[in-house]
Amino acid sequence: MQEFKPFKEGKVREVYDNGESLIIVATDRISAFDNILKNKITDKGAILTQMSKFWFDFTSDVVSNHMLSVDTKDMPEFFQQERFDGNSMMCKKLEMLPIECIVRGYITGSGWASYQENGTVCGIKLPEGLVESDKLPEPIYTPSTKADLGDHDENISFEQSVEVLEKIYPEKGREYAEKIRDYTIALYKKCAEYALSKGIIIADTKFEFGLDENGEVVIGDEMLTPDSSRFWPLEGYKPGQGQPSFDKQFVRDWLKANPDNDFLLPDEVVTKTVDKYKEAYELLTGKEFTR
Numbered sequence: 001m002q003e004f005k006p007f008k009e010g011k012v013r014e015v016y017d018n019g020e021s022l023i024i025v026a027t028d029r030i031s032a033f034d035n036i037l038k039n040k041i042t043d044k045g046a047i048l049t050q051m052s053k054f055w056f057d058f059t060s061d062v063v064s065n066h067m068l069s070v071d072t073k074d075m076p077e078f079f080q081q082e083r084f085d086g087n088s089m090m091c092k093k094l095e096m097l098p099i100e101c102i103v104r105g106y107i108t109g110s111g112w113a114s115y116q117e118n119g120t121v122c123g124i125k126l127p128e129g130l131v132e133s134d135k136l137p138e139p140i141y142t143p144s145t146k147a148d149l150g151d152h153d154e155n156i157s158f159e160q161s162v163e164v165l166e167k168i169y170p171e172k173g174r175e176y177a178e179k180i181r182d183y184t185i186a187l188y189k190k191c192a193e194y195a196l197s198k199g200i201i202i203a204d205t206k207f208e209f210g211l212d213e214n215g216e217v218v219i220g221d222e223m224l225t226p227d228s229s230r231f232w233p234l235e236g237y238k239p240g241q242g243q244p245s246f247d248k249q250f251v252r253d254w255l256k257a258n259p260d261n262d263f264l265l266p267d268e269v270v271t272k273t274v275d276k277y278k279e280a281y282e283l284l285t286g287k288e289f290t291r
């Protein structure tokens with residue numbers, strides 16, 4: 001049997017090279033305040049992988065995606081182990097475009113900080129009088145470039161995204177930049193509206209796109225998980241203040257209340273957090289999560 005080693009380990013996911021395809025494995029690791037916690041959140045990886053699958057299916061009429069299968073039976077024998085069951089997605093290998101496609105429907109985080117300073121978010125002028133966590137009149141597209149390891153991603157304007165792509169793909173930069181912007185907005189609108197009807201606000205999110213073997217723009221990476229997005233509970237939503245995170249609320253609250261913690265959560269906080277991931281999955285998909 002062929003052995004596999006991840007060629008890439010992000011904070012939370014592992015990526016395996018399988019020739020024409022990749023196998024992206026979401027682990028049960030969780031990060032909060034930019035640190036990986038010592039606990040494993042049981043089933044988090046599987047829940048997030050199944051959530052991405054749901055969104056890829058839900059939006060396949062808007063844009064093609066890289067998903068090939070989430071069934072390990074379709075993958076090499078090595079992946080037919082329990083630790084890969086449910087949390088692995090076999091994906092078409094793409095040539096990734098080096099732009100993080102961020103879309104914001106609500107004003108929060110760094111966007112809120114910048115708006116308070118000068119009324120703009122990433123160079124986009126917003127109406128006066130917005131309060132923290134307000135819904136924006138229209139979702140805004142605020143791309144960034146993927147920084148090298150350790151650096152923070154850098155916000156760029158739409159025109160800069162054209163230049164970045166033009167350098168790599170002469171004559172094609174504007175076309176690709178426009179496509180990924182338009183897909184990003186269309187995907188966000190469709191999915192945020194749906195999520196809202198299920199009781200979840202998707203305040204913002206990040207998509208990644210790549211080119212397939214025919215040079216078509218395809219969506220890759222993960223899609224609309226709480227790791228790539230801000231999910232807020234609709235219940236209790238109140239502009240004028242920060243909102244609790246749908247999934248990490250208990251983790252963050254506990255870490256803040258226990259500043260001398262060693263990034264090791266009590267079992268009770270872990271259990272409550274697992275339940276929040278399940279709840280998000282069940283609200284969005286209408287299906288019970290089972291392994």
Ligand SMILES: Nc1ncnc2c1ncn2[C@@H]1O[C@H](COP(=O)(O)OP(=O)(O)OP(=O)(O)O)[C@@H](O)[C@H]1O
Binds near residue numbers: 091222
């Ligand atoms: N279909 C695909 N083809 C090629 N590369 C892909 C595909 N889908 C996703 N990727 C890339 O795989 C990598 C997944 O890595 P991952 O997100 O775990 O780590 P990261 O982005 O470097 O760090 P972070 O933990 O901050 O997200 C990313 O570089 C992403 O761009």
Ligand SMILES: [Mg+2]
Binds near residue numbers: 010
């Ligand atoms: Mg990533």
